[in-house]
Amino acid sequence: MRESKEVYKLHKELTNSSTLPFPKKGVKIDASNKQGVYIIYSPENEVLHVGTTKRAENGLNQRLDNHLSGSSSFKKNYLKVKNIDLRTGYQFKYIVVEDARKRAFLEALTIGLLCPAHIGTGEARINSK
Numbered sequence: 001m002r003e004s005k006e007v008y009k010l011h012k013e014l015t016n017s018s019t020l021p022f023p024k025k026g027v028k029i030d031a032s033n034k035q036g037v038y039i040i041y042s043p044e045n046e047v048l049h050v051g052t053t054k055r056a057e058n059g060l061n062q063r064l065d066n067h068l069s070g071s072s073s074f075k076k077n078y079l080k081v082k083n084i085d086l087r088t089g090y091q092f093k094y095i096v097v098e099d100a101r102k103r104a105f106l107e108a109l110t111i112g113l114l115c116p117a118h119i120g121t122g123e124a125r126i127n128s129k
Contacts, residue, residue, distance in 0.1 A: 011106060011110055013091065029060075035053040035097065036059065041093075069089065
């Protein structure tokens, strides 16, 4: 029960953290070199993606940069298909969570509660563009 409360607390911390814009071309992401969980938002503040770092050597910086550079499945399977450039008004927020188990729980909880646009049953969403 204690672990559940800790994960809910981390979820609140994540969703209440500051939203940051993706940097313009030629500027590097300045998040953290540590491991953590992040949320990506559209310019309309729709949750597009919730992710975590699992093996990223440079933590959140590397993982978020993977989404910008095209070396992530989210970029290949969602952003590219919809012709989305994260540098054009898209934003993110994150928190550092060094414990791998808590990161996994936090990512799962946040996905479940926020239901990112690219996750579903395969059926078209009512509000999808």
